[in-house]
Amino acid sequence: MGRKSEDSKHDKAARSGRKPMGKAEYLEKLAPLELELDTLARWLQHTGRRLVVVIEGRDTAGKGGVISAISHPLNPRMCRVVALPKPNDRERTQWYFQRYVAHLPSAGEIVLFDRSWYNRAGVEPVMGYCTPEQAQAFLKQAPVFEKMLVDEGILLFKYWLTVDQAKQEERFAERLADPLKRWKLSPVDLEARSRYAAYTQARHRMLEATHTKHAPWTLVDFNDQRRGRLALIRHLIDALPEHDVPGTPIDFPPLPGEPLKERFKGPLRPI
Amino acid sequence: MGRKSEDSKHDKAARSGRKPMGKAEYLEKLAPLELELDTLARWLQHTGRRLVVVIEGRDTAGKGGVISAISHPLNPRMCRVVALPKPNDRERTQWYFQRYVAHLPSAGEIVLFDRSWYNRAGVEPVMGYCTPEQAQAFLKQAPVFEKMLVDEGILLFKYWLTVDQAKQEERFAERLADPLKRWKLSPVDLEARSRYAAYTQARHRMLEATHTKHAPWTLVDFNDQRRGRLALIRHLIDALPEHDVPGTPIDFPPLPGEPLKERFKGPLRPI
Amino acid sequence: MGRKSEDSKHDKAARSGRKPMGKAEYLEKLAPLELELDTLARWLQHTGRRLVVVIEGRDTAGKGGVISAISHPLNPRMCRVVALPKPNDRERTQWYFQRYVAHLPSAGEIVLFDRSWYNRAGVEPVMGYCTPEQAQAFLKQAPVFEKMLVDEGILLFKYWLTVDQAKQEERFAERLADPLKRWKLSPVDLEARSRYAAYTQARHRMLEATHTKHAPWTLVDFNDQRRGRLALIRHLIDALPEHDVPGTPIDFPPLPGEPLKERFKGPLRPI
């Protein structure tokens, strides 16, 4: 497929030229989605189903932001975020998927992977942290691994957040200029700047090998992070089976007496 | 100590009568604290020190909110939130602290406990989920357990968020009325309403037994959640040893060419 | 295949009619195998390879005995026996293989599974502890799961210990009569007596589905446990790649002085 037809098909990219969504509009549109996420979580609890959401994408794309948006309205006992540190020396010699398997959900749980086993399809081969053979083997294993989870009834969704380099540069520059954001910049992250095209290539290979019927990828345009978050959450909710569950009616009788005030014994007082 | 002297000493409670802090002011005051949290996290990484923060308090006090405020600006690979589900049948028969120990930090890590081993000093005895003997044994063990961690060099901070019942009622009512918040209300949570005084008593006992020199509690007034968050974070930062660490200078050369756009092969396009 | 041709082919079964091997002969034949097991373990350490041995078979067949025979001469830090208790309530809702994955070997390790994920092909369907659908799903997943391990370079061997019912009865009766062995008998185990044929059927299905090129089963006749153990260990050693590794020459200089005696301070003396 030539460059041109690619671009012409990708009219949605034009979105990045649109005026970014304002905060008020975002919050207004987010509110009903939060309600639906809550319904979804209650449905999982009710049915014992399990949900895994893999969030991947470029640096600065906004992985952390969308994960916060999803987990924020949910009970942290039902929705866990898994952001594994680099493997320790023993883990490095184990079955590659082993340390991820340990975090798969129990009945009723949502697990959000902030980066995932797909490290071995992205940052690792691009930065030279694994051999080409290991990366190749991973691409072969991942669909098989995922098929096992899906066949067992685990709901699995994989999102890859896209962002154009101009936007990425803008965000890097912002982080550099703003002391409040500067902490997000590390020399290592900056390596990604010059390897934008290599990451694109790696993603091509990854999609080719792991965009399967049982565990498809969804690309989400995060040139506008607010629009991206809304689109991703909308997609996730729509992709799940009908998940209504009867609400528990809540009885809220008046207190029997005057509301109490905090009372303190001993020397401690609140700050 | 009589009721009166208690109240008169507790002039900070008047704070709850103050006009609640507006969002703009909150964000303005939060910004420099986020910078300091970042410095703190880098100091931990640099020195290999480990930080545990226990967040306890009444329902609706705002535990989740302050945990988000702390973790939000930090790298999720260095700052983990631990919100354990109820123990499984095997864990229930193990050493009480065992399942918490598994989540203690490695070098350079921050672990925020959203509720903690102190379940056994609060919700468990108040709701009858443990025997009085178990609760009593816990109060004796907790300071010993914590002393071991502190003696090993782990930095341990314990916060208990206070809120008057009138405020708590207000927040319960809000959750009930607002479909966007209703999900936060469960029949079980509402039990807490009628047991406000029992929770106060349980907290008295807990402070008496576990407010130690090596691991003191800090009460934080969360009648105004924004003020509470700022106060807690400020306290945490000030309580830590001098933690400056030299920043890594960041080189940000211009890109060698035009910024690239996302390019796609195959059928997938971003939503 | 008719009964007759089966039997005629199975001339090895005649072995069970042979005089059982005596202890002296057994120990004499075991000795060189222990040496080879040691060489094998050192080869694994040297190359970082990983070995998984699954031991399955009928009750009384002698699973524990052959596992002891293998692990006995080896450093327990390099050879672990995994005999999982029944799953806890959370594990029961997780991916079936999850709790086994947690015990897979790191570089240089041997893991001996005393019963394994194959519970779901044997005891579980035969005793009604899982649904027929779960058993069916397992038979489909197991070869895929195992292929992933093998493709990653894990050495995987699966043994199923056979024993005729007359022999099994004899061993049950022995356990019943001998107070020293009686503890091995539980009412649950005895259920197996009347389900001998059902276990045979379950094994047929299991072999049909999971005797694969990448992870073949080996049946071992344990009508004579000593012969069975020798045959299994011999097979395991021969099945592994050439695994010689240069021994480390050991320097054993004389002690510089008189050998010391244990000396004791304080009140404690050895019993």
Add this chain to the structure above:
Amino acid sequence: MGRKSEDSKHDKAARSGRKPMGKAEYLEKLAPLELELDTLARWLQHTGRRLVVVIEGRDTAGKGGVISAISHPLNPRMCRVVALPKPNDRERTQWYFQRYVAHLPSAGEIVLFDRSWYNRAGVEPVMGYCTPEQAQAFLKQAPVFEKMLVDEGILLFKYWLTVDQAKQEERFAERLADPLKRWKLSPVDLEARSRYAAYTQARHRMLEATHTKHAPWTLVDFNDQRRGRLALIRHLIDALPEHDVPGTPIDFPPLPGEPLKERFKGPLRPI
């Protein structure tokens, strides 16, 4: 205490001069102990109590042998042997006891530690694998840690196996000469030879600090390993509370028909 009075008190050391116990006598004496171990295990299951046995001692003393003797007659699902490999790079930065805590028993379980947290009182300071400060801190923490376990109702027994250097030398020499035992010798183990006295000193310090009322040590003379094993198991059984438990009567009806033979479908036949 002078050398002489020490020796004169230690008349049991004379035992090492006695003729070593023969195998037949050993097995005869072991048999009833095995029965008692079985009763003990059933008592633990019945009451849900938990048992931890720490086995420490000099190289060649016979730690592995006594652990095998205890675990051999027991159901491996109720009795686990924990022999941890050296800590990985993350574990090395965690609370020292953390990785041991993960293996503490659930209701009804026996855990046998083949070496334990006491590494930090023996091999680590003697071989220079930890700082003197770490060793010192450990000696202060261990009794506190153990008190927590004991106060929770865990049954904790600590055994240290003694052996005179002449005997140790003899065993080293045996291992060197006998190809069947040579694998037990590593250059590292041999380091212990020249540090016999340093180990004695380290044990003195350990006993002084950690021989407590709630978790006493028992020294066991392993100059004769068979006598040592019998003495240790006898001591363990006697030290436990009265632990009789009603046996489950076992019904052993005759088989309804002829005993079946193993039948095979497909190509596989037993080796």
